[in-house]
Amino acid sequence: MKSLCFSSRTSSFSISRQSISPSRSSLSSTPRHRSMIETTIDAAATIIMKWDAETSAYAGVTSLFYESKREAMQYIKSVNELQEIMHILVSHQDSDPEKLTQAQHLMQIAMKRLQKEFYQILSMNRADLDPESISTRSSRTSTRTSTSDYDDDGSPDDEIRTIGDSISEVEDVSSMAMSDLKLIAECMIASGYTKECVKIYKTIRKSIIDEGIYKLGIEKLSSSQVNKMEWDVLDLKIKNWLQAEKISMRTLFSGERILCDHVFATSDSIKESCFAEISKEGATLLFGFPEIVAKTRKSPMEKTFRVLAMYTAISEDWQEIETIFAFQSASAVRLQALNSLVRLSESLLSLLTDLESTIQKDSSKTMVPGGGLHYLTMNTMNYLTLLADYGNILTDIISDWPPPARSSVPESFFNSLASDDSPAPAISVRITWLILVLLCKLDGKSKHYKDVSLSYLFLANNLQHVLSRVRTSNLLYILGEEWIAKHEAKVRQFAANYERLAWGKVLDSLPENPTAPMNPGEAKECFRKFNISFEDAYFKQSSSVVPDPKLRDEIKVSIGTKLVAVYREFHDTHKSTVGDESNARSIVRFSPEDVGNYLSDLFFVKISSESSSISSSASSHHRRHMRSPMRV
Incomplete structure (x- = not known):
């Protein structure tokens, strides 16, 4: 010196x-x-x-x-x-x-x-x-x-x-x-006069750090106090902490370290003791809050994303934390930040386990009207798509988390994830498993429909929603194109089963060769069967819904291609066979255009109770032509 x-x-x-x-x-x-x-x-x-x-x-x-x-x-x-x-x-x-x-x-x-x-x-x-x-x-x-x-x-x-x-x-x-x-x-x-100089510096600068921490809304809280808070209150405190952590690391502690290093540049020991005493209390308080939150018993789904956000904030600033609090005398701050990371990761794993348990324990037997989307599908996919935004962080957290037990899942699940040469990342395994648990649960719920065709439409709709959320989120990069292709094939299979069961009788009412010669009696009987089967199928399916526009169009095009084309050939060939025009009007109830128009009105999601009736889903033109099914 x-x-x-x-x-x-x-x-x-x-x-x-x-x-x-x-x-x-x-x-x-x-x-x-x-x-x-x-x-x-x-x-x-x-x-x-x-x-x-x-x-x-x-x-x-x-x-x-x-x-x-x-x-x-x-x-x-x-x-x-x-x-x-x-x-x-x-x-x-x-x-x-x-x-x-x-x-x-x-x-x-x-x-x-x-x-x-x-x-x-x-x-x-x-x-x-x-x-x-x-x-x-x-x-x-x-x-x-x-x-x-x-x-x-x-x-x-x-x-x-x-x-x-x-x-x-x-x-x-x-x-x-x-x-x-x-x-x-x-x-x-x-x-x-080192002691006198340092005492003045510590007294004034510590008051500035303490005041800054106070103004940022960081306060000393116990686990019991946090556990007694309503989630909305705790959520606000977490949001405030996220902002406070950013400001603290970018300005409060970094600025103080710069000042301390400059003023006491001639002595490493002095600047170390000064900075540690000035900042340790405030920094420990700051990085102690996430650990308390992680230990709370409250576990709504929203907590997952707050935990992830806090983990992300600390992990992204970890290098800066190690640099600013590099002194041995400030090791308590680094240790507290590390403890918070550990507790937050443990909390996240627990929350993911809770999600799986929530899906598996869902016991509702209420059928979704029209085979539409189940709330479990929507909630789970909302959750998973948000999770996927933290893909990199999740990869770090669950990298050592054991995969699901083989005894609890189909062997094909593991086979579809990875080969021996290229094992799937832990995050892919975990997300795929959670979706599989959801799909298995939906399969069980589909059995509550008395109309088997609706059960397949229900499965097609819900799996399509899963795929749609995967395609439009970071889940795409986690699950991959191969997973999507595999499940797209399942959607097509479910849709085909729906068509076969819901519209098969209508197709069966028409002759195998629609242009084959018929006498008037045979033609009348064939038209009569078509009228009855089409009206039955239409009235049953008029309340069915397909929320996804792409899937809705695919199903309608598929049904229309098979049904309208065959009926058009039969109609154009045998309309004149049944008699004069006045007689034919009572027997030939639908033109090919009528059939196509009725089909085009199907599967739209109803926005009110009134719109669930056929009269509000069909146009006035259709109402003039559609009659009650004839029972002969």
């Missing part, structure tokens, strides 16, 4: 040292050197006593560093020279004790003055030395060096104007204050 404090700061001081140092051994024995000691002490006494608040009213109400930057630099230089002389006087037994006593007295007065200046700069520049202003610097070394900024060769005011050309006014004031603090700290530390 001595060598740092006594390094050459100005050309005049350098000459003084050169004239003193070579002859230190004979300093007190020559009149010339005794005169030099007296001159140095007298020069120091002049400026030190000028700024002694006990003897000068002016000095008591004025700040040295704010009043005259040049004089402040001269004050520091004089104190450093005085300290050099004191070392020389102490090292020689034949030195003048009165001079040493005078120098010591002056040093005490000077240190008292510098303590006051140090306190004033810290207190009066709270706004300019706020962590946000400091943290905007491009690096921790961008501030000016101490006394070299105020060489006699240039004006301090000129230096300030030069800096102001490249940085903002706030940064200018901040930079000046930081340089002044560093200058004073170096001088006090070299003079043996």
Whole structure:
């Protein structure tokens, strides 16, 4: 520290040292050197006593560093020279004790003055030395060096104007204050007043960190307090914490570390102890909150995404946490952040297990009208698509989580996931498993439909919804195209089974060869069977729904292609066979266009109770033609 404090700061001081140092051994024995000691002490006494608040009213109400930057630099230089002389006087037994006593007295007065200046700069520049202003610097070394900024060769005011050309006014004031603090700290530390300097710094800067943490809404909470909170209240606190963590790491702690490193650049041990004591309490409080949340018994589905968000916030800032709190004395902060990550990951695994259990335990037997979407499908897929947005984080968390037990799932499940050469990632296994659990549950619910055709439509609709959510989310990258292709084939199979069971009798009512010759009686009977079967099928399926537009069009096109084409051939061939026009009108109830129009009205989701009736789903043109099924 001595060598740092006594390094050459100005050309005049350098000459003084050169004239003193070579002859230190004979300093007190020559009149010339005794005169030099007296001159140095007298020069120091002049400026030190000028700024002694006990003897000068002016000095008591004025700040040295704010009043005259040049004089402040001269004050520091004089104190450093005085300290050099004191070392020389102490090292020689034949030195003048009165001079040493005078120098010591002056040093005490000077240190008292510098303590006051140090306190004033810290207190009066709270706004300019706020962590946000400091943290905007491009690096921790961008501030000016101490006394070299105020060489006699240039004006301090000129230096300030030069800096102001490249940085903002706030940064200018901040930079000046930081340089002044560093200058004073170096001088006090070299003079043996480290304790006094550090105490002032810790007291003021810790209050700023504590105030910042308080303003960010971070408060000390116990597990019992958090457990008693309603979820809405806790959710707001988590959202607030996410914002507070970002601000704290970007500005509050990073800015404070920059300031501390700069002011106490000459001593690693001092800046370590200062920063640790200033920041440890607030940082531990900040990173302790996620651990408390992770331990709460509340586990609504929404909690999963708050847990993931908190885990993401800490993990993304982990490198910064390790850098800012790198000191051994700040290891408690790193440990607390790590503990929170561990607890959050454990909580997430528990929540995923709860999701699987919720799906498996769903015991509702209420059938969805029209074979539409089950709430379990929609809720589960909403959940999984949101989960997929945290794919990278999930991969880290569940990488070591054991896969589902083989005894509880079909062997084909594992076979479809991976080969021996390329095992599937843990996240793919887990998401695929959760969807499989959902599909198995839906398969069981489909059996509650008395109309078997509706059970297949129900399965097709719900699996189509699953696929749609996978295609339009990050689940696509987790599950892959092969998984999608496999389940698209299942949707087509379910849809085909629905068509066969719901519309098979209508197709069977038409002859295998629709253009084969028929007598009038045979033609009438065939038209009669078609009328009855088509009306039965239409009325049964009029309440069926297919929410997905793509699947809806595919099913209608498939039914229309098979039914309308065959009926058109039969209709055009045998309409005239049944008799004259008046007779034919009572027997040929539907034209091919009528059949196509009726089919086009099917499968739309009804938006009101009234629209569930046939009359509101069919157009007025259709109502004029559709009659009740004939029972013959």
